[in-house]
Amino acid sequence: MRCSHLLALLLFCISSAHGTSAAAESNEQPAINTTESLPADHSEGAQHRRIVIAPSLISIPIAERLQSLRDREDNLTVWPEESAVGVNPREIFDRVDKAFETFSRDNDTKEAAAGEAADAAAQVTASLIEEPVSDPLDDALLLPHPEALDYVFLEARNAFSQGRLSDLEEILPLLSGHELSAYPELWRLILLLKQAPDDPAVNLEFERFLALHRNEYIAENALHEYLKIEAERLSAESFTKLYSQLVWNQDDPDLRAWNAIHRLQSAAGKKAREEELRAAKLLYRDSGSLAKESYQRLGDAIAREDRSWLWTRVVVLLQKSGGGKEIKRVLAELPRPELPASIRELHEILDRPNAWLRRQKKLERVPARLAVFASLRLSRTDPAAAARLAEAAVDPKAGSFWKSLVWSRIGFTAMSRLDPRALSWFARAGSDLSRMPYAVSSPEQLKAWRARAELRAGNWYSLSKAIDGMNEASRSEEVWTYWKGRSYAARGLNDLARTEYEKIANRITFYGKLSADALGRPYAFSHPPKEMPKASEIAQWGNNPSIRRAEVLYRMQLYREGHREWNWAMRGISPYESIALAAYARQERLVHRMINTSMKSGTELVVVEQRFPRPHAELIERVSRAQELPASWVYGLIRQESRFIPAVSSSVGARGLMQLMPGTASWTARQLGIEHYDEGRNLTELEMNLVLGSAYLHMLYADSGESFILATAAYNAGPRRARIWRNTLSDAMEAAVFIETIPYFETREYVKNVLANMQTYSMLTGEPIKNFTSFLGKVTPSLVEAKDLP
Structure with a gap:
């Protein structure tokens, strides 16, 4: 029987990917085309399909990128897809004055910060090309090589999201041995149930799936989806029984509403x-x-x-x-x-x-x-x-x-x-x-x-x-x-005040640090267990099915799904076990999971190196120095923005390590004279994102009168909103009061977290902020004209 067009296409991709695996094993970067397709099938009803293989799945080490430049006859003629930061440093030096000539003519002082940022970006770019950075954790922020079936899984996911049931059913046999094979099986059941919610056979299949995967996250996910589809059709008794089995998803807004409806109607x-x-x-x-x-x-x-x-x-x-x-x-x-x-x-x-x-x-x-x-x-x-x-x-x-x-x-x-x-x-x-x-x-x-x-x-x-x-x-x-x-x-009432401060002074948080200052105590820092987890205690996490599935999902940049599997494995673990799992995450170069997992150990057991890592330390510190920014601030911001995931995207479209909005990144690239900047290709590049993000942060810092508070708020909410909040001041205000009365919940918590992170990182980078309260100081009314920043 002739294989369908889609199935043949996927098999072709698998065979191609197997070829790249061999290249990866020989330490050569696999060459994967961005698109592969078979000749169009002209038979009746057939449609030509194309699978896109995202180049972002391929990690290229910094040293390898830079070596490609040296191998060229003219290593300053830089192709954006091969350079460390996608720019020509000589071209930047030549263009900086021209790029800012018109911009600065109206008010030289006003735009000096942008000019300084451009010069610094050019200098750090040139230095990276001439002297590439080497760091023990270089590969922690680079993406792992994809495996053959990853592409098939992603196509199955696309078929599900687009409601293409027949295509999904064609793909399923290819994934029968995959670590995540239960996912497309569930996707098929969801599509079937949506088509025929009253079909007894489909409902029975769902029951069998739940029984087969009992105690796994996929069963929790399946039950959650089943109840959302069938909530209205189920009897009050059946709904309540199933709803009570949910571990995480009882707080789903829709399910909470239906639970209240069923309980109200069935109350005796x-x-x-x-x-x-x-x-x-x-x-x-x-x-x-x-x-x-x-x-x-x-x-x-x-x-x-x-x-x-x-x-x-x-x-x-x-x-x-x-x-x-x-x-x-x-x-x-x-x-x-x-x-x-x-x-x-x-x-x-x-x-x-x-x-x-x-x-x-x-x-x-x-x-x-x-x-x-x-x-x-x-x-x-x-x-x-x-x-x-x-x-x-x-x-x-x-x-x-x-x-x-x-x-x-x-x-x-x-x-x-x-x-x-x-x-x-x-x-x-x-x-x-x-x-x-x-x-x-x-x-x-x-x-x-x-x-x-x-x-x-x-x-x-x-x-x-x-x-x-x-x-x-x-x-x-x-x-x-x-x-x-x-x-x-x-x-x-100092005794009563001390009682309140004592409750939180042992925490590595914004108000924990302020309370420590009020008590005159050292800041909470590292409180590791008497004995760190043994190698065997760390290694055993590699056998946990949920952890294994999470790692596969992370390999495909499916972070949300990966986080759920990882967190499922953490249910009920002790503080000591969370430190062991965080150590496993570090071993596997999953920096984002190391941070979040270590935080589960609470306030009594704290391994500060796990919670506040410094991957690519030399690179980040060099970029920070070029912009005359404290590295601790850049670290604190990245930790809050992306948890050091270079390819992550937010719900509003911010992307990369420093979570830049595409429009802001393009604007900054233009101001820096980066001629070959390509949003789709360069924004999530590690070095490019750092250069653009730090340069933009420098501009915000100068625009705010060198206020860490205002610049941090502006980075999150935009400079216009930060200026509006500042313009409400008639006199200088204690910074902690200003921060606590920021109207946006997200920005208010963001500023607290970034600045608390900054203080902790300052202790790790050798330039400690010795008094957090004094460091915050006051926010003063603006005395200068607002600048035109995005």
Whole structure:
């Protein structure tokens, strides 16, 4: 029987890849074309297919790249695919002045930083070509050679993601002996189940698959996917039984919603139904996924049990989205007498709140419930307008709970914009939010931002009271433990302050370091076990099936899937065992896993070399010196950005070791005069990414007045946002306060982590930051004109 076109193509790739394996064994770099295809099959219904073999799977050592330059007659005529950094250093020197001539004409001082960055990039490029770096961990950041079936597996994955069931079934026999053969088998079952969710045969196949792979991560994955597809069709008893078997995925938003629906519908007895109804309302209130169908169904199920909750549902939705189809759909379910105004007027408030407000000639005449509705809608986009309405119509007419809710939402939005009026608006909120707990979306978030408003204003007693109002889980977080201690110390209650600092001073974290400073103690550093793991204890991890599968996935750059397999192997391990597994990761040059695995040992056992590695030390330090940046800062940033994975990409498109956005990288390359820069090929190159990232960081550092805090924030959130946050200052502000009140959660945590990493790395690089608090210092208002940086 003639082999299909796709199967023949894959077999061709396998035979080609086997040839490259021999080359790899003889220490020669395998030459793999970026595309291979067979002649088109002109038979009826056949389609010409092409398999793309990503060149990024092929690792070329730095020394080999540089040697190729020396072998040329003119080693300064550099081809981008062969050079260490894809640039011609002589060309950069010739072009730097020209590249910045127009850019600098308007304001020489303003653009000096960019010029310096270009010069430094050229110099380090030339030095790398003339004197290549050699480091014991050189290969730790390079990708391993692919194996023959890797290409077949990746094609199977593509077929699954594109819903090509017949192609996937053709590929399956080729992967029968592969370490990851269960994955395409599961993908086939998922596609079959989506096509025929009621087919008993497919459901039976799923049951057999789960039984065959019991206690493996693939079974957890399979059960998770099965429940997402079949949640609505399963009986409450069947769903609950299967859901209880999940180890990791019970917090999946969709499954949590369906679990609440099934439990609510199957609860027996009045007391049980009341308990499930309370749990369902809290889940709905705190979810960030209310527009998803599963939460629409949950909301409808709650409403069938408690019709009086419908208005509360509208209030929750207003806090979550501020408008949209879901609020309008729910409003249509409310009896007309229960609405505060006509459907038409409510829709206008949702769609055009400011236009509606301008039409109100006398705000004091707006009915209380309508004023609450409109104020909540306005609070998300125009807190000042919401405040005018609330003062005129909510305060005089609405109850204390509604006043607290409206003013808390106004204060929250204002504080997220660092509006100085936020504190006074929070002050008007009072403390009656607990009266209607199901109507307050994310109450702990509101309390945290109220505390930040007090912190930014320096109101230490009020800050302490705000922290006391949080629940126990929030109060025990590092951030509020430290600021509770500071609030005590500011009032002279030093013993109470010391008690708070003692709780976290032994941690290698941002607030752990600040607490150590407050106590006058050395920073937490390395606390290894009395005896490090033996070779046999390390080597045994190579026999763990999940670890083996993870390594194969990493070889194919499937990091997310690899992390799940690796973490599955870590379930329930002791701190000592995590150090042994981290040592195995180091042995296998999996730097990213070494860091994360070692962190599982907690605060009592710390092997600092595992948590804060320095692969390619000489290269990174040379690039850092060229840009006059502390190597500890560059290390700290890379550790946070990519965990030293050169080829990793973020969900928003940032790529490479220093996680540069493609647009920013291209802009920086142009400013540096890099003529042959190619985003698709060069951005994730180790050296190119380091040169571009460090040069851009240098520009941000100069643009921020040499502030590590502002430059780090700008690297994550962009220089425009960092400038906006800085421009809210009228006086110098303690850096820790400035950082804690950064409006973006991701950037706030990023800055803390990078700077804490920097301090730890400074102790490893021989230039220690001796006092972290003094190093952070203060953030001052900007005194110079903003520069045009991406």
